[in-house]
Amino acid sequence: CWLVALQNVSAARSDEDRLREEHIVHLQTSVVQWADALAKFGLVDYEMGFWETDIMDSLDSILKTQRTETTS
Numbered sequence: 291c292w293l294v295a296l297q298n299v300s301a302a303r304s305d306e307d308r309l310r311e312e313h314i315v316h317l318q319t320s321v322v323q324w325a326d327a328l329a330k331f332g333l334v335d336y337e338m339g340f341w342e343t344d345i346m347d348s349l350d351s352i353l354k355t356q357r358t359e360t361t362s
Contacts, residue, residue, distance in 0.1 A: 322342070
């Protein structure tokens with residue numbers, strides 16, 4: 291679900307549909323906090339758990355793309 295939503299955000303063409311940098315950074319912080327909380331129950335990076343690494347990679351990619359577009 292997260293990965294599909296982030297894929298849609300990264301494919302957004304208009305500025306209105308994109309996440310701003312501060313929102314992406316906030317999401318990254320939240321993902322780490324959620325993963326830390328879920329790790330106690332063994333629910334991180336497993337088939338039916340919370341895929342912290344994949345979500346963080348997607349957020350990093352979106353952020354990098356936005357920064358590249360901004361400097362171009």
